[in-house]
Amino acid sequence: MLTPTKGPRLGGSPAHQRIMLANLAANLFEHKSVTTTVTKAKRLQPFAERLITFAKKGDLPARRRVQGLIAAKNRTNKSIVHELFTVIGPAMAQREGGYTRITKIGNRQGDNAPMAVIELVMEPVSPKQAVVKEAEKAVASEAPAEEVVVEETEVVEAEATEAEAPAEAEAPAEDAAEGETK
The missing domain is CATH 1.20.5 (Single alpha-helices involved in coiled-coils or other helix-helix interfaces)
Structure with missing residues (x-):
């Protein structure tokens, strides 16, 4: 069970934060990296790593749970879940954790918000x-x-x-x- 986040939520309400994290995770799995603010990247990291852990299991209940968390209401999200279970999950099979990496890239031009790139660590792990x-x-x-x-x-x-x-x-x-x- 996830512990509630301390401080203000991203987007204002718990439902909006959940939807925002689901969309960021879907984009992360589709493009293998996402540029976002540091705060959103830090909130996304445990969420995405938990979904990858489900993908490593690879069974039907895990697939249904991931589809429910990513809110697969259209075909594109189903293809993202399929890619997560067929490409990303097996690639992370030898890795015991640390599936994502956050790299800070400086501040945004308009509002000076600290930006970061969160990406999947796809390099093979040496046993x-x-x-x-x-x-x-x-x-x-x-x-x-x-x-x-x-x-x-x-x-x-x-x-x-x-x-x-x-x-x-x-x-x-x-x-x-x-x-x-x-």
Whole structure:
């Protein structure tokens, strides 16, 4: 259940606000982005995301509920609901939320009202497993570099012991160093 909005409603009455949000949502689903005021965009965002969540379910009761919320009284709204359930819903299937994005674009020329663009986020989401695999690959590529450094250190230590040893003992030290590298 939606909580009532605090402060003045958009348009004056609850019915007008509901109709305005339904029309904005229909335009958002039809054009994939809408330019409106920041206040209307912020009120539209949870409404549109809830409709997309219904579209992700994809069953008949969800479709009827969305048609009731968008007030499908003419054929164009039915085509918008169809597009929502056949194109937008499956595109958002991997996304767990955040279906819309609000970008502020400055103030309107006439009345200096702050304007924003609300758009659908249609980019595919990278699953967490892909991120984890990339991190494991990065760690695996770093690990052999560390091992090489350790081997170089052992060779340097072997050379240091050769310098300290007398000239007669150099041959056994070289044999020992060759045995470690094999």
